Structures are given as structure tokens and as C-alpha cells.
Amino acid sequence: MLLGCIGDDFTGSSDLGNTLTRAGMRTVQYVGVPQGAADEGVEAGVVALKSRSVPVEEAVRLSLDALDWLLAQGCEQILFKYCSTFDSTPQGNIGPVAEALAERLGADRVIFCPAFPGAGRRVYQGHLFVGDRLLSESGMENHPLTPMTDPDLRRWLARQVKGPVGHLPADVVFDGAEAIRTRLDATDARLIVCDAIRDADLMALGAAAAGLRLVTGGSGIAMGLPENFRKAGRLSKAAAGWRGQSGRAAVLSGSCSNATRAQVARHEGPRLEITAEALMAGEITAREAAGWALAQEGLPLVYSSADPEVVRAAQERFGRETVAGRVEDFFAETARALVEGGVARLITAGGETSGAVVEALARDTLEIGPEIAPGVPCLRAGPDLVLALKSGNFGGPDFFAEADAMLGQGA
Structure with a gap:
């Protein structure tokens, strides 16, 4: 294994797997x-x-446990x-x-560098x-767990760490990998927020990151990393095949993001809303x-994707x-029951929801398949x-409909 990755949630990890596979x-x-060793031939x-x-x-x-296994x-x-x-509170994580x-x-x-131009x-x-909105005006300021109220990553990160936070500006990034390496070597800070507005910027940052022990960011920062190993003749050319799955399908949505709420409103199939009050009351x-x-x-x-004000009221009432x-x-329990009942294609929306579902299904490894939408592969x-x-x-x-069609493609 050449590149070891640690994802802080399950949707982001599949997003990253999609980027590296592509x-x-x-x-x-x-x-x-x-618990055991990775299979031979796994490169990332x-x-x-x-x-x-x-x-x-x-x-x-x-994260340190994951690091030890990867090393x-x-x-x-x-x-x-x-x-x-950049979902996090002022304390971390x-x-x-x-x-x-x-x-x-x-x-x-x-x-x-959390930049991902393909997803805006x-x-x-x-x-x-x-x-075209600052993070703090994008709807993320209403996130129920990690409300992002400050778009300045330098300031937000500085609240969480002990050392200084540096900045690599766009004009340096635009000049390419060599200019990036020169500026990185010259900065006094160990942690450096990097500008990136185009895929080309992420590729330049990836090239400049050759030899760095640790890189952090969204899945976009991984775009240029495989090329470093390819240039060194370290990658195989074997590509894994993919087959879809026939059978029943269902969607579970626990996200309250603007995008997911629009997807829920657009969905033409049967819908069942689950409110926090109904859950708390049994x-x-x-x-x-x-x-x-x-x-x-x-x-x-089946969804619990309420308006932020409704979510906030439930949080204030119940915690x-x-x-x-x-x-x-x-x-998590709904997903188990659906799979036990014969569902073979399951779509989930929301990082915390997806994490709970995957843990509940107790599947140890996920094979990365074709991309459904930027950042979302079939698994x-x-x-x-x-x-x-x-x-x-x-x-x-x-x-939701597009994902179901892709998950069943070629079955």
C-alpha cells in the first residue's frame, strides 16, 4: 500500500475513494x-x-489507531x-x-485545502x-452539529491548534508546483491553509506534495497525488470491474442541508417523514x-430532513x-431491517446518517464503483x-433517482 487515507466520516471516505479510483x-x-492485513495489490x-x-x-x-494500521x-x-x-467546531476535530x-x-x-471545485x-x-457564497452564508451556518459561522479557515483552524497557521496564497499556487514547494519551504508555520479555485490548482498542490508525510483536505486534494506514484512507476494498470445490483431499493435521509432538502422535495416516489418529536415520543x-x-x-x-429552525427547536427541547x-x-436500525427484508440498493444522505448505517450493516470493506455525482460513487x-x-x-x-439507476446499472 502506497497512500494511506484517514476519513473522518463515511460519505467523505467514499468521496475520496472515488477520486483516487478515477x-x-x-x-x-x-x-x-x-483487524488484519490489507490484501496484496491495494495501492490506496x-x-x-x-x-x-x-x-x-x-x-x-x-485517527492515531488508523495511522498505525496504515503505516x-x-x-x-x-x-x-x-x-x-471544513465541518468542525471551534474546539476541533x-x-x-x-x-x-x-x-x-x-x-x-x-x-x-478542502477545495473541491467540481462541487463548488x-x-x-x-x-x-x-x-458564490462564503461558507458562513451557504447554509452551513445552520448545520445541527458543526455550524460553520466563520469562512476564514486560518482563523477557524487557529482556534483549534497550538501552533501558528500559515497561508499559501492563490498567486503562488497559480505559478505551479515548484513555486508552491519554494513557498512551503520558506514558511515558518507547520500548518498551512492553501488557496485553490480550479482543478489545476489542486493538481499543482498534489505535485508539490510529493514527499510530504502528511497532507490534509477534502477529496480534491487527492487529485494530484496518484500522479506522483505513477511517475515513479509505482502504480499497476489493472482496473477493477463493476456490476450493479438488481432487486429492491430504498432511500434513508437524515441530512438537513439545503441540497438534501431540495432532493427530498423533488422525490416523486413514496415518502415517510420522521420528526424528532415522533422519535422522542416513541x-x-x-x-x-x-x-x-x-x-x-x-x-x-424515509427522511428526517427538516428546516433548520425546526431542528433547532427540537435540539433546544431535548438536547x-x-x-x-x-x-x-x-x-441504523431501519437500514438493518430493510436489508434483512430484501433491499439490495440502499441510498443514504448525510454524513452522520451514512456512518450509522454502514456501521449497523457491519460490512468491513467497500468496493469503489462508478461515479453517480461529483464526490459520490457507487459502492x-x-x-x-x-x-x-x-x-x-x-x-x-x-x-435519489439517478443513484438508484446507477446502482442497478448492468445488473
Whole structure:
């Protein structure tokens, strides 16, 4: 294994696996830290953790465990992957995890770049934009767990870490890999936020990152890394095949992002809304929701994707962590019941929801398949099940129907 990756949630990890697979690396996504050795021939391993919203100390511990396993597989470079909207609180977890990884690796220069132009995420003058809006005006300021109220990544990251935070401006990035390396060598800061507004900028950053022990960012920062190994003659040319899955399908959505709420509103199949109040009162169970879905024709959708004000009111009434835990447990149990009932194509929306579902299904490895939408690949979780794990803000208005068609393609 050449490139070792640590993802702080499951949707982001599959997004990263998609990027590396498209760039020609034989990539496997692991659900948590594996117990045994990786299969021979794996060139990039992505250890998917559910560490984005856990306490800082737990996130650091899980990430270091993943790092130890990846190093034991022979990885020469480590990529810490977080969301392209830099989801974290002022306390962490991105900064503390990155600092702990850098300490363990002895890394003296660490790139931070969540840019993903294909999905509308760009970093300019150290500020993160989503489309033509600053991050703090994109809807992410209403995220129920990690509200992003400051688009200045330098300022946000500095709240989380011990050392200074540097900045690599766009005019240097535009000059290419050699200029980037020169500026990185000259900066006094170990942690460096890098501007990137085009795919070409990410490719230049990737080329400049050759030899760096640790790189961090969204999946976009991985675009240029495989080429470094290819130039060195280290990559095979074997490509894994893909086959879709016939059978029943269902959608589970726990994301409250603007994009997902639009997808829910657009969905033409049967829909069942699950409110926080109904869950807390025990008015609906996961088994009942799964039974409803299994009784439907077409593509049934079970969702808890409420307006931010509704979510905020439920959090104030019951407690943020209590509501989040109850929703995750509900979707985890619903997913188990759906698969037990014969669902073979399962689509999930939301990082926390997807993480809960994958853990509940207890599938250790995920085979990366073709791309459904930027950042969202098809995933095979075994001989009888395929998945699409969508980050909340990803995908177009008809994503659910498009994902179902792709997951069944060629079956």
C-alpha cells in the first residue's frame, strides 16, 4: 500500500475513494480500522472513521489507531480527509487530529485545502466559498452539529491548534508546483491553509506534495497525488470491474442541508417523514418505518430532513446530542431491517446518517464503483448489497433517482 487515507466520516471516505479510483489507484475503503492485513495489490487504503463529531480526545485516538494500521501496511504518505465544508467546531476535530498525526509522523509542513471545485468549494485568500457564497452564508451556518459561522479557515483552524497557521496564497499556487514547494519551504508555520479555485490548482498542490508525510483536505486534494506514484512507476494498470445490483431499493435521509432538502422535495416516489418529536415520543419505530418502505412500490424515501429552525427547536427541547443520537440509531436500525427484508440498493444522505448505517450493516470493506455525482460513487458492500453514501450538500435535485439507476446499472 502506497497512500494511506484517514476519513473522518463515511460519505467523505467514499468521496475520496472515488477520486483516487478515477485517478488510477487500486483503492479499497475500510469500515473502521481493520483487524488484519490489507490484501496484496491495494495501492490506496481509505480507513473510514466516524470521528467528525465525537469528542476531540476520541477523534484523536481513533485517527492515531488508523495511522498505525496504515503505516504497518507500508504507506509512504498519509492523507487526512475531512469535509469540503471544513465541518468542525471551534474546539476541533480537524485541527487536533491533524496536529496529532503530524507529531506521530514527524511532519514539518502540512497542507490544509478542502477545495473541491467540481462541487463548488473553493478557497481564496484563506476563505472558503460554496458556490458564490462564503461558507458562513451557504447554509452551513445552520448545520445541527458543526455550524460553520466563520469562512476564514486560518482563523477557524487557529482556534483549534497550538501552533501558528500559515497561508499559501492563490498567486503562488497559480505559478505551479515548484513555486508552491519554494513557498512551503520558506514558511515558518507547520500548518498551512492553501488557496485553490480550479482543478489545476489542486493538481499543482498534489505535485508539490510529493514527499510530504502528511497532507490534509477534502477529496480534491487527492487529485494530484496518484500522479506522483505513477511517475515513479509505482502504480499497476489493472482496473477493477463493476456490476450493479438488481432487486429492491430504498432511500434513508437524515441530512438537513439545503441540497438534501431540495432532493427530498423533488422525490416523486413514496415518502415517510420522521420528526424528532415522533422519535422522542416513541410514536414511530425503525421496524415500523422499514415495514412501510418494504410495502411500497418504486423507490421509497424515509427522511428526517427538516428546516433548520425546526431542528433547532427540537435540539433546544431535548438536547442536541440526544436528538442526534436518537436519529442515528433510528436510521441504523431501519437500514438493518430493510436489508434483512430484501433491499439490495440502499441510498443514504448525510454524513452522520451514512456512518450509522454502514456501521449497523457491519460490512468491513467497500468496493469503489462508478461515479453517480461529483464526490459520490457507487459502492459494493458484498455480493447482495450496493450503496450510495451521499454527503448532505452533494448531488443534484434528482440525485435519489439517478443513484438508484446507477446502482442497478448492468445488473
